[in-house]
Amino acid sequence: MSLSYVSALRRLSGHRLFGPACTLLLLLAVNAALNPGFWQLQWRDGHLYGSLIDILNRAAPLIVVALGMTLVIAVRGIDISVGAVVAMAAATAALMVGGELVVINGVETHVSRFPMPLALAAALAVGLLAGLWNGLLVAGVGMQPIVATLVLMVAGRGIAQLLTGGQIITVYYEPYFYLGSGFLLGLPFALFIAGGLWALLQLALKRTALGLFVQAIGINPSASRLAGLPARAITLFAYVFCGLAAAVAGLMISSNVKSADGNNAGQLLELDAILAVTLGGTLLSGGRFSLAGSVLGALSIQTLTSTIYSIGVPPEINLVVKAVVVFVVMLLQSAEFRSWLRGLALRRSAA
Amino acid sequence: MNWRPDARMVPALGAVAVFAALCVFGAVAYAGFLAPQVFLNLLIDNAFLLIVAVGMSFVILSGGIDLSVGSVVALSTMLLAALVEKLHWHPAAAVALVLLAGSSFGALMGWLIDRFRLQPFIVTLAGMFLARGLCYVISIDSIAVTDEASTAVAQARLPVWGDASITVGALLALLVLVVGIVVAQGTAFGRTVYAIGGNETSARLMGLPVSRTTVGVYAFSGLCSALGGVVFTFYMLSGYGLHAIGLELDAIAAVVIGGTLLSGGVGYVAGTLFGVLILGVIQTLISFDGTLTSWWTRIAIGALLFASCLLQRLFELRRR
Numbered sequence: 001m002s003l004s005y006v007s008a009l010r011r012l013s014g015h016r017l018f019g020p021a022c023t024l025l026l027l028l029a030v031n032a033a034l035n036p037g038f039w040q041l042q043w044r045d046g047h048l049y050g051s052l053i054d055i056l057n058r059a060a061p062l063i064v065v066a067l068g069m070t071l072v073i074a075v076r077g078i079d080i081s082v083g084a085v086v087a088m089a090a091a092t093a094a095l096m097v098g099g100e101l102v103v104i105n106g107v108e109t110h111v112s113r114f115p116m117p118l119a120l121a122a123a124l125a126v127g128l129l130a131g132l133w134n135g136l137l138v139a140g141v142g143m144q145p146i147v148a149t150l151v152l153m154v155a156g157r158g159i160a161q162l163l164t165g166g167q168i169i170t171v172y173y174e175p176y177f178y179l180g181s182g183f184l185l186g187l188p189f190a191l192f193i194a195g196g197l198w199a200l201l202q203l204a205l206k207r208t209a210l211g212l213f214v215q216a217i218g219i220n221p222s223a224s225r226l227a228g229l230p231a232r233a234i235t236l237f238a239y240v241f242c243g244l245a246a247a248v249a250g251l252m253i254s255s256n257v258k259s260a261d262g263n264n265a266g267q268l269l270e271l272d273a274i275l276a277v278t279l280g281g282t283l284l285s286g287g288r289f290s291l292a293g294s295v296l297g298a299l300s301i302q303t304l305t306s307t308i309y310s311i312g313v314p315p316e317i318n319l320v321v322k323a324v325v326v327f328v329v330m331l332l333q334s335a336e337f338r339s340w341l342r343g344l345a346l347r348r349s350a351a
Numbered sequence: 352m353n354w355r356p357d358a359r360m361v362p363a364l365g366a367v368a369v370f371a372a373l374c375v376f377g378a379v380a381y382a383g384f385l386a387p388q389v390f391l392n393l394l395i396d397n398a399f400l401l402i403v404a405v406g407m408s409f410v411i412l413s414g415g416i417d418l419s420v421g422s423v424v425a426l427s428t429m430l431l432a433a434l435v436e437k438l439h440w441h442p443a444a445a446v447a448l449v450l451l452a453g454s455s456f457g458a459l460m461g462w463l464i465d466r467f468r469l470q471p472f473i474v475t476l477a478g479m480f481l482a483r484g485l486c487y488v489i490s491i492d493s494i495a496v497t498d499e500a501s502t503a504v505a506q507a508r509l510p511v512w513g514d515a516s517i518t519v520g521a522l523l524a525l526l527v528l529v530v531g532i533v534v535a536q537g538t539a540f541g542r543t544v545y546a547i548g549g550n551e552t553s554a555r556l557m558g559l560p561v562s563r564t565t566v567g568v569y570a571f572s573g574l575c576s577a578l579g580g581v582v583f584t585f586y587m588l589s590g591y592g593l594h595a596i597g598l599e600l601d602a603i604a605a606v607v608i609g610g611t612l613l614s615g616g617v618g619y620v621a622g623t624l625f626g627v628l629i630l631g632v633i634q635t636l637i638s639f640d641g642t643l644t645s646w647w648t649r650i651a652i653g654a655l656l657f658a659s660c661l662l663q664r665l666f667e668l669r670r671r
Contacts, residue, residue, distance in 0.1 A: 078472070137660075142668075146416070146472065147613045147660050154600055155653020161646035271476055284470055314491055319484030326477035327463075334467040 016288075019332075020280050020296040027303040035310045047183035051306065057181075059302035060190035061086075061249040061256075064197055065269060066276040066294040068245030071201070071238045073277055075217045076286030077138060077145040079239065082246040082273055084156025085130045086266030089250030091163040093123040094260035097173045116175055124247050130156065131243020135236035153270070161263060168261045171254070180256030190252050194295075197245065202291055214238070218286030275322070276301055279329055362610030362663055363622030369608075369655070370625050373632045381639045387515040393631040395517055398524035399424065399579040399586065400601055401627045404609075405531040406575025407602040408623045412535070413568045414548040414615025415471035419460065419478035420576045421598030423453055425591070426482040427580020432494035432590025435501060442501050450577045456482065457573020461566035479599070486592030493591035496584060505585035520582040527575065531620040544568060548615025604652055605630055608659045612667070629655065 031051070032038040041050040065082050072079045096119035114122075130152060137148035171177075182189040205211030216224040217231050225231040249269070254260045278284060279300055280293025304325065308318045331337045377384040394401070403420050410417045427449045434445035460478045464471050496502065508516035535541040543564040546554040555561045584590055603613075609626025611618025633651050637643045 141661065141664055143660055143664055144613055147607065147656075150600070150603065151653050151657045151660065154604060154656060155650050158646040158649030158653065162644075162650070166644060166646060271480075274473075274476070278473065284473060314487060317484055317487055319480045320488065321484075323477045323479075323481035323484060326473065326480065330469055330473050330477070331463075331467060334469055337467045340467070 016281050016290055017293055017296065020290075020293045020300070023279060023329075024296050024300045024303065027300055027307060031303060031307050031310060034307070043186070047186045047188075053188065055299070055302050055306055056191050057188040058305075059299050060188065060194040061252045062269070062272055062276060062298040062301060063194040063295050064245050064249045064252065065273040066280075066298045067194075067197055067201055067291060068242030069270075069273040069277050070280070070282055070289050070291055070294040071214065072145075072242045073274075073282055073284060074214050074286060074289035075235050075238045076221060077235065077238065078274070078284075079134060079149045079242045079246075080146060080270045080274075081130065081134060081149040081152035081156055082242065082249075083266035083269040084153050084160065085127055085243055085246035086250035086253060086269055087160035087261075087263075088130065088156055088163065089123040089126045089247035090254035090260040090265045091160045091169065092126050093119050093176075093251055094169040094171050094254050095163060096122055097171055097176045098169070116173070119176075120251060123251055124244060127243040127245070127247020127250070128240060129243070130246070131240035132236075134243065135239030138239060139232040139235040157263065160265070164260060166263075168259050170259045176255055177258060178255070180252045180254070190256070193248065193252065197248065198291060198295060201241075205291070210234070215287055215289070218289070272301055273298075275326060278326070359617050360610075360619070361666060362612075362617075362659065363619045363625070364610075365659070365662060366609045366622050366625040366629060370629050370632065373629065373636065377632065377636050377639065381636075384639060387511070387513065389635065391511060391515050391517050391521070393628055393635065394521040394524065396634075397627050397631045398518070398520040399583040399595075400598065400605065400630070401524040401624065402527045402575050402582060403579040403598060404602045404605040404623045404627050405527050405620060406572035406579075407599075408531065408606050408609075408611055408618065408620045409535070409544055409568050410471075410572045411603070411606050411611050411613060412548045412615060412618055413544045413565065414551065415464065415565075415568065416475065416603070416613075417457075417460075417569065417572045417576075418472065418475040418599050419456075419482055420572065420579070420602055421595045421600075422479045422482035422486070423456060423573060423576035424580040424583055424595040424598055425486050425593070427453055427577045428584040428587070428590040428594050429486045429489045429494065429592060430590070431581060431584045432496050433489050435498050436494055436496060442498060442504075446581050449581060450574060453577020453580070454570045454574040457576070458566050458570035460573070461569030464569065465562045465565040483592065489592075490590075491592070493589050493593075496588045496590070501585065502588065505588055518586075520585055523578070523582060527578065528620070528624055531623075535620045540564060540567060545616055548617075550616075601630060601652075604656050607663075608655055610659070610663075612663055613660075614667075 028038075035051065038051050041048050041052065043049070065086070069079060069082065096114045097116055098113040134149050134152060137143045137151070138145050141148075178189055179193070180190055184192055205214065213224070213229050213234055216227070216229060217234055221231055246266075250266065253265060276297035277294045279297030280290055280295070282289040282293060301322075304321065305318060308321060374385075383389075403424060407417060407420060430452065431445050431449050434440040434448065435442050440448075456478065460474050463469055464474050496505075504519055507519055509519070509522065510516045535544065543554065543559045543561070546557065546559055547561055547564060551561060580595075583594060587594065605626035606618070606623050607613055607626070608629055609618070609622035609624070611622060630652060633655075634648055637645065637648055637651075
């Protein structure tokens with residue numbers, strides 16, 4: 001019996017999600033130890049309420065961006081323009097929704113400037129165009145992904161500021177807030193967006209050959225092209241999806257803070273997304289990727305942030321902790337580091 | 352005469368041409384643009400960027416990237432200001448420690464990249480988080496520099512000719528540029544950097560000291576960032592954790608616009624000077640215009656970056 005227990009444990013620890021899940025559980029345990037009420041969920045005002053729900057709600061935009069980033073990294077790319085795309089999409093939506101004070105039948109109400117579906121569609125179109133631009137530069141022109149997306153990262157924030165006129169645009173139109181801070185069936189609505197996107201992508205990758213193609217391109221782009229895969233089209237699709245995901249995240253973020261800030265919206269989000277993807281066990285060199293891992297990674301980052309808040313150290317020191325986590329994870333991912341550790345252990349046991 | 356430039360020089364010469372074109376445009380469109388002080392101000396206002404970009408040129412020439420430079424600049428301003436103002440160190444001793452800290456930080460990242468075959472992008476990204484976070488460990492608030500010796504150095508103007516003058520920081524930047532050019536073109540270290548950027552495996556098989564040079568390149572970039580931080584402290588007369596946010600992008604953009612291939616191995620440190628000058632002159636043009644807002648700077652830089660990347664890509668395809 002103990003033997004089967006050991007083999008089950010070994011199989012579990014060999015699973016690719018074992019590391020990311022352990023990281024998240026560890027962070028949750030630290031939180032629970034520091035904050036006795038951490039696991040408590042309350043039913044208040046018709047929805048669930050508690051630290052866990054808060055983490056899930058705040059992590060949702062990062063999950064969405066990390067899903068797109070996973071796909072791009074899986075085809076040996078990287079998209080560092082997602083933060084700028086978030087800012088552009090948020091500015092577009094906030095500009096179009098706006099919210100003008102109108103008096104109807106003696107009641108002051110805020111009315112959107114354009115119908116909200118049109119504003120949402122416009123924001124998504126911005127993301128689509130951004131993704132198309134990045135994808136064409138990488139798959140069409142053949143630029144290095146970092147450089148190709150650097151162009152939009154630099155220019156995109158300028159465009160976002162141009163849209164907002166350098167101001168922070170405040171939104172007054174109530175229905176728009178639902179995206180980022182509304183509740184459905186007692187849970188944050190943002191969670192349904194993130195979950196829906198994940199399910200959609202998971203279905204597309206696992207139920208069709210697309211997942212296999214993506215993996216093949218990530219492992220060897222030339223070989224997969226020679227084998228007859230539409231490598232360029234799939235790479236283009238990855239960037240378009242990533243752009244769309246960033247636009248969705250932009251909508252969620254601006255709806256949550258009820259405004260759009262061309263300069264600061266989505267600041268450093270690209271780095272958080274890449275970090276989430278790396279934490280989830282996806283290789284930055286392409287080929288091996290895990291959507292579930294990226295979701296766990298994004299949740300870990302958000303949990304880490306709230307841990308730091310609950311410890312009571314200044315939130316800015318967050319960055320130091322994040323840096324240490326990145327260093328540890330990337331060293332553990334390196335084959336050279338593992339063999340170096342093994343060498344050290346052997347030398348010690350020999351001595 | 353039928354002089355044709357070396358194909359490798361074309362992107363750098365393109366940068367010189369763009370700079371010249373922008374200057375001609377400025378001279379035609381705005382009165383007073385061609386004053387010597389306008390051009391010296393380009394150097395004064397972008398001294399720290401030039402210093403950081405020279406270090407970045409070496410990293411990119413070796414086929415790597417250093418995202419930590421902006422944060423290291425911020426950390427250096429913070430460290431210098433704290434040492435001088437809070438602990439009352441002599442400014443010279445504080446500067447020496449800051450330079451040592453910056454180069455050790457770079458060397459550590461270089462060692463991790465080389466020893467454990469890690470991606471420079473991720474290692475320097477973590478370095479960026481770490482340095483930025485350490486700023487806030489020192490202090491959350493900005494520290495003003497009021498030390499007399501420091502402010503005297505910061506406000507010193509060295510006459511060039513006529514009324515025109517430059518600052519110590521700008522002079523230092525030119526010195527770093529000259530050192531960079533000499534090291535890249537005239538030393539074994541420089542040639543090894545080009546060789547690694549061209550093909551690391553070949554460089555290793557040729558028996559070149561690849562590991563030592565990689566660590567050296569990141570240490571040099573760290574040193575340049577720290578020196579850039581020192582110059583920035585004197586320029587702003589303060590240390591602050593929010594200084595130089597996004598500087599890494601400007602430095603990378605300057606290097607790429609200056610004609611260095613991001614894939615490594617091709618480019619000139621002198622081209623980087625023109626990359627920095629182009630970024631500066633765009634800002635100057637926009638401020639001369641007065642009706643355009645500052646965010647047009649970012650859009651213009653993005654467009655230039657796009658154009659020079661496209662040019663480089665065409666050049667790469669033709670070489671094959």
